[in-house]
Amino acid sequence: MTYAQQLKIVQTIPVQEGETLVVTCPFCYGPKKLAVSKSGGKILWYCYRASCEAKGAYSGRRNQKAVRDYLSNTAPTKNKPVKPIPSITTSVENHPPAMEYLHSVNSVEAYKNKLINIRYAPAEDRVLFYGNNGAVGRSLRRFGPKWLSYGELPDGIHVGTGDIAVLVEDTPSACAVSRLDGLVGVALLGTTITSGIKKTLNKFTKLYLVLDKDASSKAISEVMKIDRSIRVRLTGSDLKSLSTNQILSVINKG
Numbered sequence: 001m002t003y004a005q006q007l008k009i010v011q012t013i014p015v016q017e018g019e020t021l022v023v024t025c026p027f028c029y030g031p032k033k034l035a036v037s038k039s040g041g042k043i044l045w046y047c048y049r050a051s052c053e054a055k056g057a058y059s060g061r062r063n064q065k066a067v068r069d070y071l072s073n074t075a076p077t078k079n080k081p082v083k084p085i086p087s088i089t090t091s092v093e094n095h096p097p098a099m100e101y102l103h104s105v106n107s108v109e110a111y112k113n114k115l116i117n118i119r120y121a122p123a124e125d126r127v128l129f130y131g132n133n134g135a136v137g138r139s140l141r142r143f144g145p146k147w148l149s150y151g152e153l154p155d156g157i158h159v160g161t162g163d164i165a166v167l168v169e170d171t172p173s174a175c176a177v178s179r180l181d182g183l184v185g186v187a188l189l190g191t192t193i194t195s196g197i198k199k200t201l202n203k204f205t206k207l208y209l210v211l212d213k214d215a216s217s218k219a220i221s222e223v224m225k226i227d228r229s230i231r232v233r234l235t236g237s238d239l240k241s242l243s244t245n246q247i248l249s250v251i252n253k254g
């Protein structure tokens with residue numbers, strides 16, 4: 001069988017970007033003999049049976065997801081270690097410093113209105129903000145890493161209800177945004193719109209991205225490549241320290 005014929009068959013195997021599948025070889029029919037992997041849009045295949053000639057590599061055009069990952073600077077995540085969410089937690093209301101912290105970052109309303117689950121992890125001394133399958137924890141200690149993430153948060157953390165999304169870097173800022181009716185704060189948990197987050201944005205009618213005023217023009221053009229409909233707003237102030245009126249004026253300017 002020629003390389004081109006093999007490729008045609010291998011391309012029908014539903015292997016996802018960043019994944020390796022071991023399947024029944026479609027050429028020698030050996031069960032669990034053919035390994036197929038896809039990375040950066042490149043397909044590799046190889047049959048473990050010595051008598052089988054199935055083997056090849058194809059670096060055709062990058063598929064859409066590989067392109068998006070590339071644009072958003074995220075390598076396909078494969079074996080990234082996942083830190084489990086702390087199992088022992090208590091209500092933030094049992095721990096005054098946790099409530100003080102939430103007050104200081106305008107996140108109490110989001111918590112009280114149940115727009116986000118927030119708890120305190122005593123062993124870690126961290127305030128946990130929960131997303132779908134994970135959480136981010138803000139340390140209340142003066143030393144050590146300020147933020148840690150637990151579990152998996154490919155969608156970022158969405159706070160609030162409405163048709164308009166405001167993309168922000170961190171979760172307290174997303175909580176602060178959610179105080180405004182109709183606005184959903186989406187914490188990117190970084191400065192890039194990953195492909196996972198991008199997928200969650202279809203349901204919104206308007207998208208804003210709030211970046212630090214020092215954001216590079218490169219960062220902005222990367223965003224525009226990902227979605228031209230995103231309205232970028234630059235601000236010198238931290239959203240989580242602003243009143244709702246101040247947040248509105250950041251979003252409505254420009």
Ligand SMILES: [Zn+2]
Nearest residue numbers: 025028047052
């Ligand atoms: Zn084979």
